[in-house]
Amino acid sequence: MLNYISKDNIIINKSYISWQESINLVAEPLLKNQSINQTYVDAIFKSIDKLGFYIVISKDIALPHARPEDGVIKKGISILKSQYPINFADHQIYLVIMFAATDKESHMKMIEKLINVIGNQELLNKIIKSNDHNEILEIFTKGA
């Protein structure tokens, strides 16, 4: 993930939270570094209302995101790893990854690096097992 991910963009959650709380939590780093406006987070909730949990991309991972025009200021990504499963309907999610894209294509490299990590079952298992900030940062930065 190289320059996209830093320690500030990774959150380790060690309590039981709802899926709504997880989305608000994972949005915090992107709001703070001014990648997105609050309208972006609102749009994510709205699109889940409309389309269901299409943001669940595999049995452990949710990828909440909305569109560039929903309040993206600059490209960004943030990651929440939860020690306990978060219930997205009947999915039990451990990894919530939010990204912000400024257009249809320019985040391609970011997504490609991301899938090199989370699409690799061995690296994903390591991430799911870990609740250590530095270890997870290292997997995301070096694994890709």
Next chain:
Amino acid sequence: MKIVAVCGNGLGSSLMIEINIKKILREKNIKAEVTHIDLSNASTIKADIYIMGKDISKSCSLNNKIVLESLIDKTELENKLINKIQSMQNKDE
């Protein structure tokens, strides 16, 4: 042959599926045009195969769908995609 990856916003998981489709086609030496799009515009693109997750497929009435359990599992995608391509080729013969 044209293959389209479909997801809710056309930005995230469809892009991931597209990246994996391209990898598989390269490995198998299969030539095809691959792109990605959001669900609401999917019907405007004419394609031979549409690939999407099961949550999206409920609201998608297109033919020639491949529905995925995991959007990042390259093995599942490869099995379903190769099967589909082979069955289409058999139909042509």
